[in-house]
Amino acid sequence: MRKKDDEKKQNIKEAVIKLILEQGFHGASISKIAREAGVSPATVYIYYENKEDMLRDIYQEYGEQVYSYILNEIDREMSGRQLIETLIRSYYKFIKEHEEIFSFVEQYSSCPALVNNCQDIEGCSQIFNLLDDLKEHQVIKDVDNVIMFSLLFYPVKCITVKYFNQPDEAEAVLTELIGLIQETLLDSDQQGID
Amino acid sequence: MRKKDDEKKQNIKEAVIKLILEQGFHGASISKIAREAGVSPATVYIYYENKEDMLRDIYQEYGEQVYSYILNEIDREMSGRQLIETLIRSYYKFIKEHEEIFSFVEQYSSCPALVNNCQDIEGCSQIFNLLDDLKEHQVIKDVDNVIMFSLLFYPVKCITVKYFNQPDEAEAVLTELIGLIQETLLDSDQQGID
Amino acid sequence: MRKKDDEKKQNIKEAVIKLILEQGFHGASISKIAREAGVSPATVYIYYENKEDMLRDIYQEYGEQVYSYILNEIDREMSGRQLIETLIRSYYKFIKEHEEIFSFVEQYSSCPALVNNCQDIEGCSQIFNLLDDLKEHQVIKDVDNVIMFSLLFYPVKCITVKYFNQPDEAEAVLTELIGLIQETLLDSDQQGID
Amino acid sequence: MRKKDDEKKQNIKEAVIKLILEQGFHGASISKIAREAGVSPATVYIYYENKEDMLRDIYQEYGEQVYSYILNEIDREMSGRQLIETLIRSYYKFIKEHEEIFSFVEQYSSCPALVNNCQDIEGCSQIFNLLDDLKEHQVIKDVDNVIMFSLLFYPVKCITVKYFNQPDEAEAVLTELIGLIQETLLDSDQQGID
DNA sequence: CATGAATGAGCGTTCATTCAT
DNA sequence: TATGAATGAACGCTCATTCAT
Structure with a gap:
């Protein structure tokens, strides 16, 4: 069973690859990624040190x-x-x-x-x-x-x-x-x- | 009026590919490109409509x-x-x-x-x-x-x-x-x- | 998270009308407004979609x-x-x-x-x-x-x-x-x- | 009879008031004015000291x-x-x-x-x-x-x-x-x- | 006189990141 | 853990103006 936390991380990952497919690296800013993943920009930094x-x-x-x-x-x-x-x-x-x-x-x-x-x-x-x-x-x-x-x-x-x-x-x-x-x-x- | 300077355009092109090799697209901002090419940021827009x-x-x-x-x-x-x-x-x-x-x-x-x-x-x-x-x-x-x-x-x-x-x-x-x-x-x- | 600070929004508004009185629309750039209001330019965009x-x-x-x-x-x-x-x-x-x-x-x-x-x-x-x-x-x-x-x-x-x-x-x-x-x-x- | 020079100046004036009606002061940059008047930006400075x-x-x-x-x-x-x-x-x-x-x-x-x-x-x-x-x-x-x-x-x-x-x-x-x-x-x- | 090239400064805006809750 | 507010720095781009022809 996937924990709630891991689900957020998974959402972030999927947001990243989706945005980069559609818009390239240029279109994958932290705030867009966060929006796509349904989390706050600050949350990204809980799971990753930096971009x-x-x-x-x-x-x-x-x-x-x-x-x-x-x-x-x-x-x-x-x-x-x-x-x-x-x-x-x-x-x-x-x-x-x-x-x-x-x-x-x-x-x-x-x-x-x-x-x-x-x-x-x-x-x-x-x-x-x-x-x-x-x-x-x-x-x-x-x-x-x-x-x-x-x-x-x-x-x-x-x-x-x-x-x-x-x-x-x-x-x-x-x-x-x-x-x-x-x-x-x-x-x-x-x-x-x- | 001055003639368009083909050397300037060439410098811009070379700056672009140099920076993108070294730093990726992320590192190729207009101002870095301009600095590398030895021109003003505004000059880039004489030769190209936009980035x-x-x-x-x-x-x-x-x-x-x-x-x-x-x-x-x-x-x-x-x-x-x-x-x-x-x-x-x-x-x-x-x-x-x-x-x-x-x-x-x-x-x-x-x-x-x-x-x-x-x-x-x-x-x-x-x-x-x-x-x-x-x-x-x-x-x-x-x-x-x-x-x-x-x-x-x-x-x-x-x-x-x-x-x-x-x-x-x-x-x-x-x-x-x-x-x-x-x-x-x-x-x-x-x-x-x- | 921080609460939205109504005082900040008020400062921005007052900065706008002050600058426009003194310098006209021409003198009311986002960065001048932000400086006058004591906030960062980026903060203006928390309270307003665009200029x-x-x-x-x-x-x-x-x-x-x-x-x-x-x-x-x-x-x-x-x-x-x-x-x-x-x-x-x-x-x-x-x-x-x-x-x-x-x-x-x-x-x-x-x-x-x-x-x-x-x-x-x-x-x-x-x-x-x-x-x-x-x-x-x-x-x-x-x-x-x-x-x-x-x-x-x-x-x-x-x-x-x-x-x-x-x-x-x-x-x-x-x-x-x-x-x-x-x-x-x-x-x-x-x-x-x- | 209006001289050629005065015609250019007149074009500039008309460009200014046209643009300012349509777009406000914000839309009346020297380069837009020049384009609208059919002259070069530099020409504006022959007739006027500055904007x-x-x-x-x-x-x-x-x-x-x-x-x-x-x-x-x-x-x-x-x-x-x-x-x-x-x-x-x-x-x-x-x-x-x-x-x-x-x-x-x-x-x-x-x-x-x-x-x-x-x-x-x-x-x-x-x-x-x-x-x-x-x-x-x-x-x-x-x-x-x-x-x-x-x-x-x-x-x-x-x-x-x-x-x-x-x-x-x-x-x-x-x-x-x-x-x-x-x-x-x-x-x-x-x-x-x- | 007239031009288009050229520019540094500044524009409006977004960035990656941190703060306070 | 998770958030939206907040930010200084940087973004792409345009500005008013000057240069060289």
Whole structure:
């Protein structure tokens, strides 16, 4: 059960990501956030030291959430082929289901002045560990993790944005993408499997 | 009367992207921009209608610059293999040489509230035309342009960021990336050529 | 939380009319008003939506005050002759006692761009009702209210301004005015009474 | 023939009174005035030392214009009765024909901070001289000039404003006013004449 | 004479934050 | 804990005025 206090904090978080999706950082002043969250501006400072801290905290939390969502969808018994498909599809699903979170994380992380003051996202290294594991078991090719990561996830963003209002086409292109990435990343031994 | 001083406008633009790299949008107030550019705040309004217009104008200009830089590096006599390499390497080069421009464009374009008020970047469709051309001549596979685009360029960003302080490793990974993308995108007929 | 401080609002109002008397609308900027009222500029916006609203509110309030002052001085048992004298003298008294209020109301109401956005002053129609009453009871002549109103009050302004530094002469002229207006407005039946 | 220079100055004057009618002093900035007049802001400073001077000059000129218009309508052969009618009607006519001038003069003269820096309006004392003359010849009663002046002119303003959109009623009330003022001001010897 | 560029100062307003309850 | 009042600093922008041509 969520306590009353936590509900206020949750309202604040949701107000932040909603406003930043709709208006950008420029539109997310403390007073607007407070109004949107249904609390007093002073209340924000009960839960967060200051605005900078607040944004960082929310970023860290929601940044993790993306990856925990994805990692939750996979299990270790999947084939490499399935894994790639699941990683891509679950990332796509997350973005569609949590547009505001996605947009907030994107905006925050594209600002060096902000992101340089943050710890690395933990979930990201878990993905890296997973990739290492797959490489060790010769499921996927021995390619640099950064490349692998970007091939798996970046195109999904691109597709989501460019086909924002055409979900059917987005799905088709996503399927095409999955095939291509499987071909590219799966170790040659695995190509026929599954 | 005095002539409009193009140098002043240029100073303003450079002040904007410098400040936004260093401090984010939050740190790019008109008065800071004016101070950085060596002009009066009022002068900014001789060159731009208002702040929103100013940022949009600068975004449109520098957004194009990325692609004109890249398109300038390629020529139509290159093989598909060379083309892919050149596209990737020139994008990487641009980012390294124009960090502030890259960061400004990234931050601006990751904010839906801003980018939704802009026209599409012209250079982007030129890249798409190039890709269509290559597909027509069976140089590259018949893959959706959005996928192709994101495979070519997004991993570069990722590499640049993650290997920011390790240029040698960045170069190595970039080379690995190029090989992989060539394999992935080149039509099977072309795989051996070059 | 703190209670809203009515004294602060009162200080703001007084600062406004003081500054506008001394320097005109031009001299009544929010920061000067705030300084004069002993509050922060931001505090003004706790009590008023914006500057336009503030001026309108103050105008409406003080505009009423003039008439409630005057109406307070008369009672229904006065003869027509007494009524006319009292209306004129109390208007004169108000102006002398509340120079800043008078000047503020005058300046505000002489600006069509401002006064056209205001409701009519309630006290003004009460005066009109009084005049209607007096006409009905054949105390005063059946003359258009606008004429009556202007004969009663406008000359007082004129006298106050022109004899600003000669209060004794002002009083004498005022007495002369009263006699003349009584002659002019009282119904012939009433001329000898009182 | 008006020289080219004077045309520019005239444009500026007209821009000032137009803007001040429509928007009040607040809306009459030098750059708006210049735009409205079709000249450069700098040009304004060729014709006037500064903004304060400009407004004062224009006030003095147009302030006189009201009275020269009125004085032009009367001649010394008129009866007292005719004179009063003509003074009132010509003032009314002027206001209707020159709304912007009237409004500018009203706004300017209702601001002590402005009008205290101006010389008296010359035409005003000419009216006073006329009144003295009429009193000397026992055409009108021996009443203080300020009273006389205010009875003649102030009600006209009031009528014009209150019956702004009902010209027919305004005319009727004006006629009523004239009768009343004639009764009030004409010497008893003159009441039957004309 | 006339201009549009240029400016420092100031505008009305909102900001992130703190205070008093 | 939670609040709305309160604030100095800063915001984006416009002002009256001057400069260079």
